[in-house]
Amino acid sequence: MSSSNYQFETLKVTRPKENVVHVELNRPQKLNAMNQAFWRECRDCFNQLSHDEDCRVIVLSGSGRVFTAGLDLMDMADISVMQSDMDVGRKAFHIRKSLQDYQESFTSIEKCTKPVIAACHNACIGGGIDMISACDIRYATNCAWFQIKEVDIGLAADVGTLQRFPKIIGNDSLCRELCYTARKFFSDEAKQMGFHVMCLVCNYVYLIFSRVFADKDSMMEGALETASIIASKSPVAVQGSKVNLIYSRDHSVKEGLDYMAAWNQGMLQSEDVMKAAMAGMQKTQAVFSKL
Numbered sequence: 001m002s003s004s005n006y007q008f009e010t011l012k013v014t015r016p017k018e019n020v021v022h023v024e025l026n027r028p029q030k031l032n033a034m035n036q037a038f039w040r041e042c043r044d045c046f047n048q049l050s051h052d053e054d055c056r057v058i059v060l061s062g063s064g065r066v067f068t069a070g071l072d073l074m075d076m077a078d079i080s081v082m083q084s085d086m087d088v089g090r091k092a093f094h095i096r097k098s099l100q101d102y103q104e105s106f107t108s109i110e111k112c113t114k115p116v117i118a119a120c121h122n123a124c125i126g127g128g129i130d131m132i133s134a135c136d137i138r139y140a141t142n143c144a145w146f147q148i149k150e151v152d153i154g155l156a157a158d159v160g161t162l163q164r165f166p167k168i169i170g171n172d173s174l175c176r177e178l179c180y181t182a183r184k185f186f187s188d189e190a191k192q193m194g195f196h197v198m199c200l201v202c203n204y205v206y207l208i209f210s211r212v213f214a215d216k217d218s219m220m221e222g223a224l225e226t227a228s229i230i231a232s233k234s235p236v237a238v239q240g241s242k243v244n245l246i247y248s249r250d251h252s253v254k255e256g257l258d259y260m261a262a263w264n265q266g267m268l269q270s271e272d273v274m275k276a277a278m279a280g281m282q283k284t285q286a287v288f289s290k291l
């Protein structure tokens, strides 16, 4: 399947390396704000990628000045429903359905069996945090800042931040502080606060981002390098790891182990196991067939 199958208004899809797909948020003039077309296209794009046998890993970045300014405040379709004189119960059901559709846009990233590497530069605001929380790996530039901004526009974040972000940062107090205050959090906060607190602040950053880079070019290079490494591994093993990591995040250790055993009773029979083991012994690179 070629990238010509991926024609979107708000996303640019390219294939920079073998089995690696680059999805770029592509409304640079509007700082990649998330409009109605974006919510629909994000879901469609990741659903397609999940079934694309020439895609083993995805890099997600933003074009232009920032990663994303979050929800497009000029394109909120539900406002008209909220302001209508429709019965309150009917309005509520309508809004519920629409929220579930918004949620599905980012859940499609989590459901996509291919690992997704988010590469954030400059600003990542509101919906941007919901989005990167659904990704597998997060990289940032050292001038990046992020903001769980929903309380500032009068709502509790409703498309994944409150569910996924706490499990990512594993620091309940910090998570609540960031959600309740909407305070900006900077990758380079350490520099502003003084060298002596560098380790403490860097530790915060590394709770969320596994790598921080000097600038966007080096971050994209790093993200594509990681993507290439992932793409060279057995897709049966990588995608099985993603499915089981997500299952285990949401279940007890016992349930996770049971699921893993049931999963691998099938997957251990894959030809990839023997191919990978032989290549390891012979110090060669295994080549895996499409999945």
Ligand SMILES: CCC/C=C/C=C/C(=O)SCCNC(=O)CCNC(=O)[C@H](O)C(C)(C)COP(=O)(O)OP(=O)(O)OC[C@H]1O[C@@H](n2cnc3c(N)ncnc32)[C@H](O)[C@@H]1OP(=O)(O)O
Pocket (backbone or CB within 6 Å): 029, 030, 031, 033, 034, 069, 070, 071, 072, 073, 074, 102, 123, 125, 126, 127, 128, 149, 150, 153, 158, 159
């Ligand atoms: C209900 C569904 C679930 C999702 C919920 C999600 C919620 C959220 O995301 S809450 C957060 C919403 N976002 C914001 O509040 C950020 C608003 N933007 C800004 O504060 C500034 O733009 C920013 C600090 C990011 C950058 O400032 P700067 O001075 O550098 O640029 P601007 O001149 O402000 O912006 C350039 C053009 O982009 C347009 N734009 C920016 N952000 C948005 C946005 N969120 N929605 C729509 N449009 C946005 C801005 O209007 C400028 O356009 P133009 O005037 O045509 O040049």
